[in-house]
Amino acid sequence: MVLMNNKPWKTYALYILGVEAVGALSGFLTREGAQIYSQAIAKPPLSPPAIVFPIVWSILFLLMGISAARIDLAPVSAARSQSLMLFFLQLAFNFFWSIIFFNLQRFGFAFVWLMALWVLIGLMILSFRKVDPLAAWLQVLYFLWVTFAAYLNFGVWWLNR
Numbered sequence: 001m002v003l004m005n006n007k008p009w010k011t012y013a014l015y016i017l018g019v020e021a022v023g024a025l026s027g028f029l030t031r032e033g034a035q036i037y038s039q040a041i042a043k044p045p046l047s048p049p050a051i052v053f054p055i056v057w058s059i060l061f062l063l064m065g066i067s068a069a070r071i072d073l074a075p076v077s078a079a080r081s082q083s084l085m086l087f088f089l090q091l092a093f094n095f096f097w098s099i100i101f102f103n104l105q106r107f108g109f110a111f112v113w114l115m116a117l118w119v120l121i122g123l124m125i126l127s128f129r130k131v132d133p134l135a136a137w138l139q140v141l142y143f144l145w146v147t148f149a150a151y152l153n154f155g156v157w158w159l160n161r
Contacts (some may be wrong), residue, residue, distance in 0.1 A: 008073055015072065016065030023061040023089060026098045027054065033102030041105075048066050060142045064091070067128060067135040074131045083127040083135075090120035109139035111154025114153050 016095075038050045064087075071083045094117055101110035121143050128136035 005088070007038060010071055012066065012069040013023065016062060019061045019065040019068065019091065020058065022095055023057055026095050027057075030098045030102040033099075033105065033138075037102055037105075041156060042159040043140040044152060044159060047152060047155075050062050056145060063138045064142065067138045070132045070135040070138075071128060077131070079127065079130040083124065083131050086120060086127050087125040090117060093117040093120055101153065107153065107160060111153045111157050114146065114150050118143070118150060121146055 022151060034050070068084070068087050069085065071080060074080050077133045095111065097110060097113050100106050100113055104110075121139065125139045125143060128139065
């Protein structure tokens with residue numbers, strides 16, 4: 001769905017604001033669960049302070065929005081359609097992970113969900129690479145952060161069984 005090829009800044013703005021809004025809504029819906037997590041849940045070594053997470057996620061959501069806009073602005077193709085489908089699917093998985101982890105505190109299930117997200121991000125990067133290599137590279141930090149998040153999630157599950 002090419003939004004406005006003659007005004008690409010609108011496409012970038014829409015994707016960036018949309019993705020940041022998904023992140024903000026997720027943060028809003030999980031704020032109480034995140035508070036409980038930061039105060040009462042045993043955490044594995046290397047767990048960063050709570051303030052790190054919103055900063056990192058804001059940057060990653062910004063990069064996601066830029067990447068998705070680049071893909072959206074690319075010429076129509078099957079690879080472009082597949083890339084956008086994977087983008088929105090992984091974004092949904094990302095959104096629901098926070099609810100599963102923080103609100104439901106189903107740490108084992110959240111880890112399995114996060115592994116599915118990790119696979120989706122990898123597939124998205126490979127798909128993006130076919131359409132716009134820079135869009136793919138912009139997602140490498142996201143992939144690495146979710147890899148680290150998987151370590152943290154597994155550690156939380158292990159320590160709080």
